[in-house]
Amino acid sequence: MSEPTSPGWPAVLTDGDVTLRPVRWRDAPAWSDARRRNVEWLREWEATPPGGKAFVPTSVSTFVSMTRRLRAEARHGRALPFAVLVGGEFAGQLNVSSVIRGSLHSASLGYWIDERYAGRGVMPTAVALVTDHCFAAVGLHRIEVNIRPENAASRRVVEKLGFREEGLRRQFLHISGAWRDHLSYALLRGEVPEGLVARWHATQLSRDTPLDVPDRKPRRS
Numbered sequence: 709m710s711e712p713t714s715p716g717w718p719a720v721l722t723d724g725d726v727t728l729r730p731v732r733w734r735d736a737p738a739w740s741d742a743r744r745r746n747v748e749w750l751r752e753w754e755a756t757p758p759g760g761k762a763f764v765p766t767s768v769s770t771f772v773s774m775t776r777r778l779r780a781e782a783r784h785g786r787a788l789p790f791a792v793l794v795g796g797e798f799a800g801q802l803n804v805s806s807v808i809r810g811s812l813h814s815a816s817l818g819y820w821i822d823e824r825y826a827g828r829g830v831m832p833t834a835v836a837l838v839t840d841h842c843f844a845a846v847g848l849h850r851i852e853v854n855i856r857p858e859n860a861a862s863r864r865v866v867e868k869l870g871f872r873e874e875g876l877r878r879q880f881l882h883i884s885g886a887w888r889d890h891l892s893y894a895l896l897r898g899e900v901p902e903g904l905v906a907r908w909h910a911t912q913l914s915r916d917t918p919l920d921v922p923d924r925k926p927r928r929s
Contacts, residue, residue: 714785716846721790721837723905726830728790728802728837731778735791736771738798742822749823752884753859762885778803785809788846792821792834799825802834804842813849815842819862829912831865836904839869843897850897854880854890866893868911869904 721728743750743766750764765774781787788804800821807815817838821831835853842848853871855862867873871893879887900907 714782716841716844717782717785717788719788719841719845721841723833723837725795726833726837727793727796728834729793730782731775731789731791731801733772733775735775735798736768739771739791739801740766740768742798742800746823750820753820753856753862754884756882756885758882758887760882760885781805788815788838788842790834790838792819792830794825794828794830798822799830800834802831802838804838804846807846807848813847815846815848815851817851817853819865826861832868832908833905835865836869836908839895839900839904843900848897851895853893855893856883856888857891863891863893869895869908870900871895872899 718730719728720730743764747764747766751762754762754764756762775789778787778789782789786805786807788807790802790804791798792800792802800819802817802819804815804817817835819831819835839851842851851871853866854877855866857863857876872895874892874894877890877892880890881888895904
């Protein structure tokens with residue numbers, strides 16, 4: 709018997725070389741390998757239980773328990789756990805969590821990426837894809853991302869996409885062994901009628917187009 713589904717789930721989202729698809733059990737080896745290689749890269753930003761020390765889970769058993777929990781949340785419409793692939797290779801995760809319907813219709817995003825894919829536009833593309841999906845197929849009104857002020861790379865991801873900074877949340881999450889302040893960013897469906905992927909592509913095109921391109925049209929003497 710197939711598992712029950714919720715609006716917009718499961719889903720596969722693609723733009724260029726970047727693909728988002730549901731986390732699978734067989735991702736365990738690639739997930740574990742990526743986490744082991746990126747311990748130092750991830751340690752400062754990793755969620756930890758209150759009273760716990762800073763550490764980066766890397767074991768297959770941790771992946772199994774995490775995936776079991778995420779799949780249960782997805783079945784009940786409370787989460788969308790995506791694996792991020794680049795050219796078909798596992799590159800990180802993007803989880804839509806805290807999906808709330810009723811009068812709120814909102815969700816939160818959290819993500820991490822293998823350092824070797826950082827700075828290549830992968831995560832902005834992934835966030836744009838999943839935000840468009842949440843606004844359209846999932847039917848949400850608001851997407852929120854909470855980021856430590858010190859995490860400049862993660863803040864650049866949402867700032868490039870036009871998420872608004874809404875304020876500081878004091879000691880919002882237990883990260884890297886302590887309660888940490890977070891900056892809250894958000895985007896509303898009505899703020900991106902053209903779609904966030906389209907906005908991201910337009911931003912890239914504008915950045916890559918020289919401002920002093922000469923007029924190459926033929927001129928009459």
